[in-house]
Amino acid sequence: AQSVTQLGSHVSVSEGALVLLRCNYSSSVPPYLFWYVQYPNQGLQLLLKYTSAATLVKGINGFEAEFKKSETSFHLTKPSAHMSDAAEYFCAVIGASSASKIIFGSGTRLSIRP
Amino acid sequence: ETGVTQSPTHLIKTRGQQVTLRCSSQSGHNTVSWYQQALGQGPQFIFQYYREEENGRGNFPPRFSGLQFPNYSSELNVNALELDDSALYLCASSLTSGRAGNEQFFGPGTRLTVL
Numbered sequence: 001a002q003s004v005t006q007l008g009s010h011v012s013v014s015e016g017a018l019v020l021l022r023c024n025y026s027s028s029v030p031p032y033l034f035w036y037v038q039y040p041n042q043g044l045q046l047l048l049k050y051t052s053a054a055t056l057v058k059g060i061n062g063f064e065a066e067f068k069k070s071e072t073s074f075h076l077t078k079p080s081a082h083m084s085d086a087a088e089y090f091c092a093v094i095g096a097s098s099a100s101k102i103i104f105g106s107g108t109r110l111s112i113r114p
Numbered sequence: 115e116t117g118v119t120q121s122p123t124h125l126i127k128t129r130g131q132q133v134t135l136r137c138s139s140q141s142g143h144n145t146v147s148w149y150q151q152a153l154g155q156g157p158q159f160i161f162q163y164y165r166e167e168e169n170g171r172g173n174f175p176p177r178f179s180g181l182q183f184p185n186y187s188s189e190l191n192v193n194a195l196e197l198d199d200s201a202l203y204l205c206a207s208s209l210t211s212g213r214a215g216n217e218q219f220f221g222p223g224t225r226l227t228v229l
Binding site for chain 1: 118147149154155156157158159162170172204206208210216217218219220221222223
């Protein structure tokens with residue numbers, strides 16, 4: 001079965017500091033991996049996705065993630081945090097069934113200190 | 115291009131009642147997936163509909179049921195509501211052509227509270 005584990009339910013960084021949100025996946029087949037962001041009282045927005053092309057994936061709002069097969073990781077980074085980045089972030093993997101259901105991690109809440 | 119919309123925004127029900135949530139897919143999309151997001155957790159897959167037929171189901175009891183209409187809009191029905199059904203229900207639409215990596219576009223969700 002495929003799954004993702006997000007390390008740290010809450011991360012707090014200062015404005016302008018590096019953002020690093022950790023995600024490890026488990027998959028018996030090459031996975032499709034995603035990062036979604038959820039702002040308060042809103043749905044999910046896709047930040048970026050990995051579909052077996054380049055291992056370094058660039059997304060919206062300055063975020064990027066690197067697929068590392070040897071570490072089974074897909075960590076999300078942003079060089080300089082902005083106040084508007086405060087939100088809940090979810091790592092996700094596509095399941096193996098034909099339904100293409102997304103399997104989400106438990107989420108990491110990102111807070112930005114002024 | 116119209117995004118995914120859901121109605122109602124909020125809903126309050128009591129235990130044992132039945133509820134219907136609605137979702138309009140993004141234009142051109144033929145697949146709808148429903149997710150339940152309990153407070154403080156990641157979304158959990160309920161089921162998916164592709165061209166009006168159920169195309170996969172998560173670990174949810176039969177009292178969770180759905181429909182997809184010819185215009186690809188969808189309904190989620192929950193019977194015999196329980197307190198644990200209180201959650202944000204998310205609908206996502208996609209254009210499925212057999213490729214698992216197709217992006218799913220999410221609506222804003224319906225917040226259901228069961229008292």
